[in-house]
Amino acid sequence: MKKYAILFLALFIPLFIIALMSAQGSDNEQIAEEEELKLVNYVLKANRVEREVVDHTSFDILKQDFENAHKVTEACLSCHTERHIEIMESPHWLWERDEVLEGKGVVSLGKKNILNNFCIGISGSEATCTRCHIGYGWVDKSFDFTEKTNIDCLVCHDNTGTYKKEKGVGGYPKASVNLNYVATNIGSPGRENCGVCHFWGGGGNNVKHGDLDKAMLDCSPEVDVHMTTDGEDMSCIECHVTENHNITGKLYALSSENKNRVTCEQCHTDKPHDNVIIDDHYNRVACQTCHIPYYAKANSTKMIWDWSTAGKLDEDGNAMHQNDAEGNHKYMSIKGTFIWDDNVEPEYFWFNGIANHQLLEDKIESFPVQMNSLDGSYKDKGLFKKSMKPSKIWPVKVHRGRQIYDPVNQTLIQPKLWDKEAGKGAYWVDFDWQVAAQKGMDYVGMPFSGEYEFVETEMYWPLNHQVSPREQSLKCIDCHVRQGGRLESLNDFYLPGRDHKAGVEIVGVLLIIFSIIGVLAHASCRFVSGKRCRMNNLNI
Incomplete structure (x- = not known):
């Protein structure tokens, strides 16, 4: 009977080991779901003591009917002295910062001068685009960035929800806004203050980012586990920590260097799991890759923008506006054709935190034009590399467009898009690409050959928001x-379980076979030697 038991164990143990290895992935997933959440530099909502805000209704200087918005800023600075100096050094005010671009050196880069494949750029259309600027009166290149009363304090600190900016007037508030009421009811910025611009960039809700959406003002955990009102109910500035009006966090659509970033590690550490295998993934996989499996969860985001179809008018010569079944605009005479999507699976790229940009003066060298290429590869391990940190796999929204360019000069074109009057060359009013291109390029001081065509472009938006509950994060089998x-698209490295390399797999199979043979041989020897020992004992 003993010999059969030995043979059974000889066969069972190797099979058990193989089954155990196969089940390791699901075990890791179960551990990940049950582990305790690690947090640093953060106070949970249940333990949080809300900071009291000074009652501004008691200040005499605010008890007045302000004749204009500049007077409100003047009143604010009479107490908050020197704050204007901090603000005037910030990218939110300047809409530019010095960035190092590969092969181009130090470049002043920002919303003030960068191009994108949404509304292209603000130059020549400042009066309408600067509705999202934290200032008053930026309607053209003559705006005075040194005048402290041009600062708009209320857009970030209004706690009434009644402060609204007017369209096409360079950032001034609507005439209906009660400036006295708003000025006496201010506090720290909330989601509404940040979202009024960052949710609505590109001309509509969730157009640009895909992971910044008005739904996050009051959302479920499935949309965003951090900002859900059923959970921690976090505000933007709890991650985007601010000191002296310097707000941490930068957007790769407008910047290039891996500096002043907001990271998951600042709260969750670089080893957030009670599992060595999962924590080891952190070295080459961004947290966002597993924890943002989908974006645009509540509302659709714009995926394709084709400017080449713009300019169609109805039979009466009026601009058209057509919506899709979900209410998203699918065609606008002033902008062209759009394709939207929701619950989108990200695309994945190696990324080391450094980006490059196609500037207005840059020659187009490849198609589609990369508006902001992300640097990184599997071979970029960080040592002696530009970023000094290894590239990681990142989830990205890729926005694809088709926009105007100069085929002779081989450069993108900044057209003049907006004006409040017809006959000024603005495309959104006059619908003449030739004139709009000439006016726009003259405004930025760049040559225009007089010819234009449309070129395909791509723009990359690394995802950071709309983090899912951990039980909805990616599982091992997803990759x-x-x-x-x-x-599947990242094929420059060997991924266990996905890739098939005959040599590696043959060696692996042979090792398993030889292991089984070795176990069987060993068991047979034990069986034979044991039998001989018993016979010898009987002879004795």
């Missing part, structure tokens, strides 16, 4: 699978 995995 480590032979076909249809999330990382």
Whole structure:
């Protein structure tokens, strides 16, 4: 009977080891769901003591009917002295910062001068675009960035929800706004203050980012586990920590260097899991890759913008506006054709935190034009590299466009888009690309050949918001699978469970076979030697 038991164990143990290795992935997932949340530099909502805000209704200087918005700023600075100096050094005020671009050196880069494949750029259309600027009166290049009363304090600190900016007047508030009421009811910035611009960039809700959406003002955990009103109910500035009006966090659509960033590690550490295998993924996989499996969860985001179809008018010569079944605009005479999507699976790229940009003066060298290429590769391990940190796999929204360019000069074109009057060359009013291109390029001091065509472009938006509950994060099988995995497009490295290399797999199979043969041989020897020992004992 003993010999059969030995043979059974000889066969069972190798199979058990193989089954155990196969089950390791699901065990890791279960551990990840049950582990305790690690937090640093953050106070949970249940333990939080809300900071009291000074009652501004008691200040005599605010008890007046302000004749204009500049007077409100003047009153604010009479107490908050020197704050204007901090603000005037910030990118939120300047809409530019010095950034190092590969092959181009130090470049002043920002919303003030960068191009994108949404509304292209603000130059020549400042009066309407600066509705999202934290200032008053920026309607053209003559705006005075040194005048402290041009600062708009209320747009960030209004706690009434009644402060609204007017369209096309360079950032001034609507005439209906009660400036006295708003000025006496201010406090720290909330989600509404940040979202009024960052949710609505590109001309509509969730147009640009895909992970910044008005739904986050009051959302479920499934939309955003941090900002849900059923959970921690976090505000933007709890991650985007601010000191002296310097707000941490930068957007790769407008910047290039890996500096002043907001990271998951600042609260969750670089080893947030009670599992070595999962924590080891942190070295080459961004937290966002697993924890943002989808974006645009509540409302659609714009995925494609085709400017080449713009300019169609109805039979009466009026501009058209057509919506899709969900109410998103699918065609506008002033902007062209759009394609939207929701619950979008990200695209994945190696990224080391450094980006480059196609500037207005840059020659187009490849198609589609990369508006902001992300640097990184599997071979970029960080040592002696530009970023000094290894590239990681990141989830990205890729926005694809088709926009105007100069085929002779081989440069993108900044057209003049907006004006309040017809006959000034603005495309949104006059619908003449030739004139709009000439006016726009003259405004920025760049040559225009007189010819234009439309070119395909791509723009990359690394995802950081709309983090899912951990039980909805990606599982091992989402990537480590032979076909249809999330990382199918990243084929510059060997991914266990996905990739098939005959040599590696033959060696692996042979090792398993030899191991089984070795176990069987060992068991047979033990069986034979044991039998001989018993026979010898009987002879004795």
